[in-house]
Amino acid sequence: MNRRPLALLLAAALLLAGCGSVDSTSKADFNVTDVMFLQMMLPLHAQGIELTGLAKERAVEPAVRDLAEELDTVQREESETMRGWLTEWGQSTEVDADPGAHAHHGGLHQTSPAEIAALKSTPDSEFDTTFLNLMTGHLHNSVELTKTEVDGGRNASAKELATTIRESRTKEISRLLSLVG
Amino acid sequence: MSMRSKIAAAAVAIGVAPLIVVLSPAGTASAHGYISSPPSRQANCAQGRVQNCGDIVWEPQSVEGPKGVKNCHGNSRFTVLSDESKGWPAASVGGTVNFNWVLTARHATSTWEYFIGGTRIAVFNDGGRQPGATVNHSVNLGGRTGRQKVLAVWNIADTANAFYSCVDVQVNGFAAGSKTLAPA
Numbered sequence: 001m002n003r004r005p006l007a008l009l010l011a012a013a014l015l016l017a018g019c020g021s022v023d024s025t026s027k028a029d030f031n032v033t034d035v036m037f038l039q040m041m042l043p044l045h046a047q048g049i050e051l052t053g054l055a056k057e058r059a060v061e062p063a064v065r066d067l068a069e070e071l072d073t074v075q076r077e078e079s080e081t082m083r084g085w086l087t088e089w090g091q092s093t094e095v096d097a098d099p100g101a102h103a104h105h106g107g108l109h110q111t112s113p114a115e116i117a118a119l120k121s122t123p124d125s126e127f128d129t130t131f132l133n134l135m136t137g138h139l140h141n142s143v144e145l146t147k148t149e150v151d152g153g154r155n156a157s158a159k160e161l162a163t164t165i166r167e168s169r170t171k172e173i174s175r176l177l178s179l180v181g
Numbered sequence: 182m183s184m185r186s187k188i189a190a191a192a193v194a195i196g197v198a199p200l201i202v203v204l205s206p207a208g209t210a211s212a213h214g215y216i217s218s219p220p221s222r223q224a225n226c227a228q229g230r231v232q233n234c235g236d237i238v239w240e241p242q243s244v245e246g247p248k249g250v251k252n253c254h255g256n257s258r259f260t261v262l263s264d265e266s267k268g269w270p271a272a273s274v275g276g277t278v279n280f281n282w283v284l285t286a287r288h289a290t291s292t293w294e295y296f297i298g299g300t301r302i303a304v305f306n307d308g309g310r311q312p313g314a315t316v317n318h319s320v321n322l323g324g325r326t327g328r329q330k331v332l333a334v335w336n337i338a339d340t341a342n343a344f345y346s347c348v349d350v351q352v353n354g355f356a357a358g359s360k361t362l363a364p365a
Contacts, residue, residue: 118314130315133217133283140242140285170227170239177228180281181220181272 255345
């Protein structure tokens, strides 16, 4: 599946719309795809941290809790790195990720507050299964988001991070699936 | 309103993120869903229990095809999922199975269907609603025993497409809801 045309189209649309435009006086070498990737991955990670935060407290199986702790740490570290780059590049670290704004499409591909609320109210007997399924879906969305960056990003560090996220989350999905199955 | 002005209006109104939504119909299909437990064939590939599955390991949620298909790959490019020579592991289950779905996009849903050997053994009608945070269905296998291949289909309400998951199970004859095996 070739994502390049989509990435180019996105980049073109962003420029057209005057969105995510980059400060040409900056010394850093980056493009609109890099900025978009970071601005979209940050809220996704924030939702992931909410899920892992709950699982660190409530998961019944030690293996589930251990994996939640690992994921919690890696998402926090990556978020700090991504925020650092955006700040260094003079770009906003905020993006409107309100899932309600995209309800016509079945919601933006992310973990909505409703899902996090559902996990909160899940009884202990069903908690691990619910967490594993939600987290797996969440990580698939993270992997999907890396594709436009790998294809259309310019900044070497951001592209490297996208590749790392794609590969490491795929391994973690494998572990989540072995725990749920 | 032209596509260009729609994009610009959307961007001005709500920022960068919606552009993905606006533009994705013109690009390749994005992620959706599959059965995680008992493990579907794509879950066994993504988990590494079955090797040499190809690209499906990166996106087990993307087994999408037209509605009404009766194979494990839903006429998608992931034909490996219908390859019966792959030695798919079969999960040990009782006569009633709880199927858990992983969803990455909560599309409005018409029905969830379960088939064994061309017979529909269960259907859940969502009436066009968006699925909840998690989806699981309890399905009675109708007294079948031994190795069975369950084809699960998620029919999307507002497109012509569906998502396909095959789950290989080994039904033990002693679980609730199934017939008792004759003594050997």
